[in-house]
Amino acid sequence: MKMNRNRCAAVAFVCVFAIIAMAAPVTAADTSMAEEPTERAEKISAAAVPKEPFPVVETTFTFTEPLKERQKTDMIVIHHVGIPAGDTTAAAIHAAHLANGWAGIGYHYVIRKDGTIERGRPVQTVGAHAYGENEHTVGINVTGNFDTEKPTAAQIQSLETLLTWLCQYYHIEPGVTTIIGHRDLNSTDCPGQQLYAQLPRIRQDVKVRLAEQQLENTPLKRILNNHGK
Ligand SMILES: [Zn+2]
Numbered sequence: 001m002k003m004n005r006n007r008c009a010a011v012a013f014v015c016v017f018a019i020i021a022m023a024a025p026v027t028a029a030d031t032s033m034a035e036e037p038t039e040r041a042e043k044i045s046a047a048a049v050p051k052e053p054f055p056v057v058e059t060t061f062t063f064t065e066p067l068k069e070r071q072k073t074d075m076i077v078i079h080h081v082g083i084p085a086g087d088t089t090a091a092a093i094h095a096a097h098l099a100n101g102w103a104g105i106g107y108h109y110v111i112r113k114d115g116t117i118e119r120g121r122p123v124q125t126v127g128a129h130a131y132g133e134n135e136h137t138v139g140i141n142v143t144g145n146f147d148t149e150k151p152t153a154a155q156i157q158s159l160e161t162l163l164t165w166l167c168q169y170y171h172i173e174p175g176v177t178t179i180i181g182h183r184d185l186n187s188t189d190c191p192g193q194q195l196y197a198q199l200p201r202i203r204q205d206v207k208v209r210l211a212e213q214q215l216e217n218t219p220l221k222r223i224l225n226n227h228g229k
Contacts, residue, residue: 048124050169054161057118061094063104067125073170075137077130079182080191085145090118102128107141115154130185138166146192164209174206
């Protein structure tokens with residue numbers, strides 16, 4: 001299938017569909033690689049559900065299949081919506097992915113233009129956002145089309161906050177192999193050049209934030225804070 005490399009998707013919200021189409025002819029096997037079969041879904045214990053220390057707008061999406069708990073997390077994949085440009089809700093993406101025949105929204109988080117972070121799939125579950133890589137990755141969608149527009153400052157701030165916590169929670173070292181754009185995994189321009197070009201600075205900012213948090217928790221910092229008292 002001829003794919004338009006300038007778009008993450010050929011029609012609205014079909015980033016995930018595009019991944020399947022680009023990687024191989026659409027077959028039943030391909031579909032099963034992106035969405036876990038019901039019989040393999042595992043019960044998710046409440047204790048395994050992490051809670052972010054910053055606001056995340058909860059959603060009440062119904063998924064058409066049970067979601068499987070992810071056994072490994074060593075990478076975070078950044079996406080954009082592509083078409084349409086501008087702002088998009090997690091609910092709209094969920095509806096579009098359902099219309100594509102998916103269990104529901106494939107991303108774990110959606111970052112709106114005003115920086116609001118909305119929940120997609122529960123973070124501990126296997127996503128459906130990066131062909132062949134869903135079993136070990138978290139997917140974040142930053143709304144917009146960054147082939148033609150820039151992410152807002154609020155979006156970048158929220159993305160860095162979210163990435164910092166994910167790196168801390170999953171013990172991920174920020175780097176070019178761990179915080180990546182969708183285009184690094186699959187044949188797509190997603191997440192758009194104007195967001196992709198910012199990834200080096202975003203990784204660096206996350207490293208600084210993590211270092212600051214670690215310093216806050218060390219005896220040295222407590223000594224420095226008490227110095228002169
Ligand atoms: Zn993507």
